[in-house]
Amino acid sequence: MYRSHTCGELRASHIDSEVSLSGWVHKVRDKGFVVWVDLRDRYGITQLVFDEERTPTDLLETARALGRETVIKATGKVIERASKNPNINTGEIELLVSELHILNPALLPPFTIENDTDGGEDLRMKYRYLDIRRNAVKNNLIFRHSVTMEVRKYLSDQGFIEVETPYLIKSTPEGARDFVVPSRMNEGQFYALPQSPQTFKQLLMVGGMDRYFQIVKCFRDEDLRADRQPEFTQIDCEMAFVEQEDVLTAFEGLTKHLLKEIKGVEIDTFPRMTYDEAMQRYGNDKPDIRFAMEFAELNEMTQHKDFNVFNSAELVVGIAVPDAASYTRKEIDALTDWVKRPQIGAKGMVYVKCNEDGTFKSSVDKFYDQDDLAAWARLTGAAAGDLILVLSGNTDETRTQLSALRMEMAERLGLRKADEFAPLWVVDFPLLELDKETGHYHAMHHPFTSPKPGQLKLLDTDPSAVRANAYDLVLNGNEIGGGSIRIHDRKTQEVMFRHLGFSPEEAKAQFGFLMEAFQYGAPPHGGIAFGLDRLVAILGGQETIRDFIAFPKNNSGRDVMIDAPAPIDEEQLKELHLKLDL
Incomplete structure (x- = not known):
């Protein structure tokens, strides 16, 4: 038989047992008088040991010459590991090898079979069968x-x-x-694969x-x-x-x-x-509700001054970004450039900083006074230390743009936590x-x-x-x-x-x-x-x-x-x- 146990199975309770393992050579460490081989299969890694005192010379040389990813079978006695590894399940033991069979030699892989590999995505997809050997996949x-x-x-x-x-x-x-x-049997006719x-x-x-x-x-x-x-x-x-x-x-x-x-x-x-509610509150029909930043429609509070960008817009809508009033002008300009990219399509962005002292600083101070900006803050739910971001234009397009901005800000602020559902x-x-x-x-x-x-x-x-x-x-x-x-x-x-x-x-x-x-x-x-x-x-x-x-x-x-x-x-x-x- 190729194996009596898997490479993730052996524990201290198996010490002194004679076992056989099969798998792939993960790593070889040659210290001259001793060679350690990490043997890997789907279940884990077991360290194999070959040394000058207990291993025949020809077997030691065979171990020394093993290449990565070579498929081998190793038979021997389970012994206590001198330097234990708490990071793997088999870290208390190692296998003193008495027999070694090369089942299939391997070429040097085009990338390292490790969790943190040196292979790019295209290379790993070309050799997907090797990528699958990595723990991550x-x-x-x-x-x-x-x-x-x-x-x-x-x-x-x-x-x-x-x-x-x-x-x-x-x-x-x-x-x-x-x-x-x-x-083939019905000329000129076709099946379709089901959607x-x-x-x-x-x-x-x-x-x-x-x-x-x-x-x-x-x-x-x-x-x-x-x-x-x-x-x-x-x-x-x-x-x-x-x-x-x-x-x-x-x-x-x-x-x-x-x-x-x-x-x-x-x-x-x-x-x-409802769909209509989702579009109005979040700008899309699959909103992430792990965080707030709900839309606030600001038409009534913005279209009474001489700011034609808002006056001519079908929709003026904003969100309150928590704890982002500290953003510098450079950071806000970069964010404006982000929403103006072709993928988003906004023509510009208005911002309001909600200062800790209760005052407001905006990019439209020329047109709106402190009372106006305070009303925007009330509608968006902004508190001191928050940053209000406002977009305007056609209703459907503007909602889509602000939805993308909302998700981008959530990413930047770490609000989309993978362990929250x-x-x-x-x-x-x-x-x-x-x-x-x-x-x-x-x-x-x-x-x-x-x-x-x-x-x-x-x-x-x-x-x-x-x-x-x-x-x-x-x-x-x-x-x-x-x-x-x-x-x-x-x-x-x-x-x-x-x-x-x-x-x-x-x-x-x-x-x-x-x-x-x-x-x-x-x-x-x-x-x-x-x-x-x-x-x-x-x-x-x-x-x-x-x-x-x-x-x-x-x-x-x-x-x-x-x-x-x-x-x-x-x-x-x-x-x-x-x-x-x-």
């Missing part, structure tokens, strides 16, 4: 496994059944771009499964960011005979369970906020969004989302006023889950398709199978999907999902390790009835 993958197991355990205990749905499905015009797969199992989980409710879940791969052909990948994993769930409150209660339970079991954190309350439900989203370029409405979530009870008739008179029976779960400023109560009757679904610009023929061609199913006794149903990658990253104290995915793509959607995507040969193209015009 290995532990992230083990952490992801723990989260996934707790999800399965909780949902199974709540009566949910895991059902697999197809990966080769039909392309639809809603949502992001599909990844398409040509069909979500949405219609299938609804059909499972029609089929009477009642409570479904699936930890499932989904695919979207869209531009990437730190928290997006072309393929990602969802915790996909659906329930029959439920209203919104039932779904929220069920998945508050899941979130509480994960926070308690994974992080040891108990959360009692999940605040709720603040969940929030955002509800009552608009059902439809108007595309200003085309003048057409599209579904804010997806076309199967039900309007709030009693609002269906508004679709004909005031579509933008209709609220969706939808909800997002936000954690620490990140949307970790989103769902809705679904449309479950054909007539309502047809109305919805009509308002989204589908002709009856187009709706039938794309979704006729679903509307037909609704005629065979579809129950009221609703559900939610959690982004597993993002959820795991946040629970792990990070916001970049790539570190919690075994083999991620880069920002261009490429797998640089296997060099994909890649061309296919002419014979494959011919079989698929495809021709490339390059």
Whole structure:
């Protein structure tokens, strides 16, 4: 056998035992008369010892010549370690090696396999199988496994059944771009990879499964960011005979369970906020509520003087940054430059320092007196020592800009603490969004989302006023889950398709199978999907999902390790009835 124990298992109680270990050579320390080898596997590190007194010369020389990452098997006696290492679990013992077998020699790795590696991100992604040997990545993958197991355990205990749905499905015009797969047996026709199992989980409710879940791969052909990948994993769930409150209660339970079991954190309350309220108070629909800095609209208090920047603005809005009145003029100028970057797009920024003596100093003292600035402080909730930051302009754009500034200030002040968790439900989203370029409405979530009870008739008179029976779960400023109560009757679904610009023929061609199913006794149903990658990253104290995915793509959607995507040969193209015009 290759091993009797793992490299993280041996303790003082094993002293004098004969054991075999296998793993990778982590480090070799040669002192001439003695050689120590750190042997590593997934479970930890054990120190091997070879010395002139107790080790045959040929074995000592073999140990001395071992290269990093060589795979070996070592057999010997567990002895007490003279110089103990309290930093590792096996630090009280070492293995006096009597037999050594090289199972596979290794080339010198292109970067150091250490927690603090010398490898850049691109290099580590190219050699991801080596990167996974590092504790930082290995532990992230083990952490992801723990989260996934707790999800399965909780949902199974709540009566949910895991059902697999197809990966080769039909392309639809809603949502992001599909990844398409040509069909060899059906010339000129294509499958699509699912952006979500949405219609299938609804059909499972029609089929009477009642409570479904699936930890499932989904695919979207869209531009990437730190928290997006072309393929990602969802915790996909659906329930029959439920209203919104039932779904929220069920998945508050899941979130509480994960926070308690994974992080040891108990959360009692999940605040709720409407979409409109979130936009007004925080400027986005996934606010981080671990800290304050709520928006204060200042139009009434600012548009009565000769400051045309404010007078001509649709919205004047500010935040109070705690304990930041000490910012120097240079620091404030740098912050102004930050909001004027193209990524933010503000034209400028006004500031007010709330001095400790109760007076105020602002960048607009020429236009506003102390009473005016005191009113701004009251509205923003600013106290002595705080800094008020104000932006103005078009309502939607200004809110977005101030939201970005709020998050930037929170980062700079250390207010976004990874070990604090603040969940929030955002509800009552608009059902439809108007595309200003085309003048057409599209579904804010997806076309199967039900309007709030009693609002269906508004679709004909005031579509933008209709609220969706939808909800997002936000954690620490990140949307970790989103769902809705679904449309479950054909007539309502047809109305919805009509308002989204589908002709009856187009709706039938794309979704006729679903509307037909609704005629065979579809129950009221609703559900939610959690982004597993993002959820795991946040629970792990990070916001970049790539570190919690075994083999991620880069920002261009490429797998640089296997060099994909890649061309296919002419014979494959011919079989698929495809021709490339390059």
